[in-house]
Amino acid sequence: xxxxxxxxxxxxxxxxxxxxxxxxxxxxxxxxxxxxxxxxxxxxxxxxxxxxxxxxxxxxxxxxxxxxxxxxxxxxxxxxxxxxxxxxxxxxxxxxxxxxxxxxxxxxxxxxxxxxxxxxxxxxxxxxxxxxxxxxxxxxxxxxxxxxxxxxxxxxxxxxxxxxxxxxxxxxxxxxxxxxxxxxxxxxxxxxxxxxxxxxxxxxxxxxxxxxxxxxxxxxxxxxxxxxxxxxxxxxxxxxxxxxxxxxxxxxxxxxxxxxxxxxxxxxxxxxxxxxxxxxxxxxxxxxxxxxxxxxxxxxxxxxxxxxxxxxxxxxxxxxxxxxxxxxxxxxxxxxxxxxxxxxxxxxxxxxxxxxxxxxxxxxxxxxxxxxxxxxxxxxxxxxxxxxxxxxxxxxxxxxxxxxxxxxxxxxxxxxxxxxxxxxxxxxxxxxxxxxxxxxxxxxxxxxxxxxxxxxxxxxxxxxxxxxxxxxxxxxxxxxxx
Numbered sequence: 001x002x003x004x005x006x007x008x009x010x011x012x013x014x015x016x017x018x019x020x021x022x023x024x025x026x027x028x029x030x031x032x033x034x035x036x037x038x039x040x041x042x043x044x045x046x047x048x049x050x051x052x053x054x055x056x057x058x059x060x061x062x063x064x065x066x067x068x069x070x071x072x073x074x075x076x077x078x079x080x081x082x083x084x085x086x087x088x089x090x091x092x093x094x095x096x097x098x099x100x101x102x103x104x105x106x107x108x109x110x111x112x113x114x115x116x117x118x119x120x121x122x123x124x125x126x127x128x129x130x131x132x133x134x135x136x137x138x139x140x141x142x143x144x145x146x147x148x149x150x151x152x153x154x155x156x157x158x159x160x161x162x163x164x165x166x167x168x169x170x171x172x173x174x175x176x177x178x179x180x181x182x183x184x185x186x187x188x189x190x191x192x193x194x195x196x197x198x199x200x201x202x203x204x205x206x207x208x209x210x211x212x213x214x215x216x217x218x219x220x221x222x223x224x225x226x227x228x229x230x231x232x233x234x235x236x237x238x239x240x241x242x243x244x245x246x247x248x249x250x251x252x253x254x255x256x257x258x259x260x261x262x263x264x265x266x267x268x269x270x271x272x273x274x275x276x277x278x279x280x281x282x283x284x285x286x287x288x289x290x291x292x293x294x295x296x297x298x299x300x301x302x303x304x305x306x307x308x309x310x311x312x313x314x315x316x317x318x319x320x321x322x323x324x325x326x327x328x329x330x331x332x333x334x335x336x337x338x339x340x341x342x343x344x345x346x347x348x349x350x351x352x353x354x355x356x357x358x359x360x361x362x363x364x365x366x367x368x369x370x371x372x373x374x375x376x377x378x379x380x381x382x383x384x385x386x387x388x389x390x391x392x393x394x395x396x397x398x399x400x401x402x403x404x405x406x407x408x409x410x411x412x413x414x415x416x417x418x419x420x421x422x423x424x425x426x427x428x429x430x431x432x433x434x435x436x437x438x439x440x441x442x443x444x445x446x447x448x449x450x451x452x453x454x455x456x457x458x459x460x461x462x463x464x465x466x467x468x469x470x471x472x473x474x475x476x477x478x479x480x481x482x
Contacts, residue, residue, distance in 0.1 A: 278452050319467075
């Protein structure tokens, strides 16, 4: 972060987001040129190879320039925005100043909640105000100097109108939109809904997700009756003739290229590295999961929070790793050492709209089934909404992959580098099975273990998988480790 355009303008650069990340893609700007921002207020939402995060600005003042359009990929250290600040805060405006917090991600640093953003009123924003580096010059800064030095009384009046008069604040075209949740903003943006047209049902007029969903349903009902209200009904057009087979119009595109970047690129790099560096092997076994399913049904019938099947499988995993700790390790190739962990940070594969992610449950070995269920649910929802933090996607020591949700029986999964093993679980389906000497229909699942052959031999891997299968078939075995 360095000074720019004199002592009254500060340049905020894309910070180091940790975990070895070197670039990030701008997903959505949260402020515009001319906005008044407070210290630690989120100004941009970016997507890294690990997660989608909001980046807070460590300065308070007026935004004078933005660098990069949405969809642009910036390297760490590249300018994000410039903020015009005064030499000292004016009386009564404690939320602006030249001091910076040094924060990198939302939730790290000062404990004060950031104030809702307010826009400095202006004649008309300059065209292309969202900018290139050329717009960050002296002209952009000087053009906002008057706004930055606006009288305190005007700012105080605007704040009072926001707090005391919700209707007045909402009716202002350039006023703040009372929305806190980024999920609500994203839902509205994806459906082309203008949040300024809504009246929030939350505290102090806060717009909630239910308000957006209601507006979308109302818009859908209005669209049904739209033809009667259209001032200019569309003129029917003759259908275009179907392309003749074999003609150029009927030919499919020769190729479609998709950039390997963001999460997709990170997954590709990690999987390729795993295949290059890890001499993996896979073993598998079928198991009768009937008793495990009955045990789960009994647990959930007893009241209290529902227990997920994934949580029971995770509990079995941690018990098996306690017996076979060789698989809870990694290989330090440079030191030529096997590093065995005393804790189990359990990763689990989750498919999302943005690609495959592997959130990590910290200290899974110390959690019971209820705690595991709750943490799986929390991390899965965060993965689905794109709000997982880099810390929640790294540091795993073993991975559980439930590919049975895709309706398949088996797989030979690729190890999540730099871990040493991954347990795969197929779908649980009724199959003929010999039970107590008689043929019966039982709930059968296929289990597979892919492991790094450098950390152990087949005997250890086979012992681990056999113990997992035994616990699936006889869950009472886990009572020995409780």
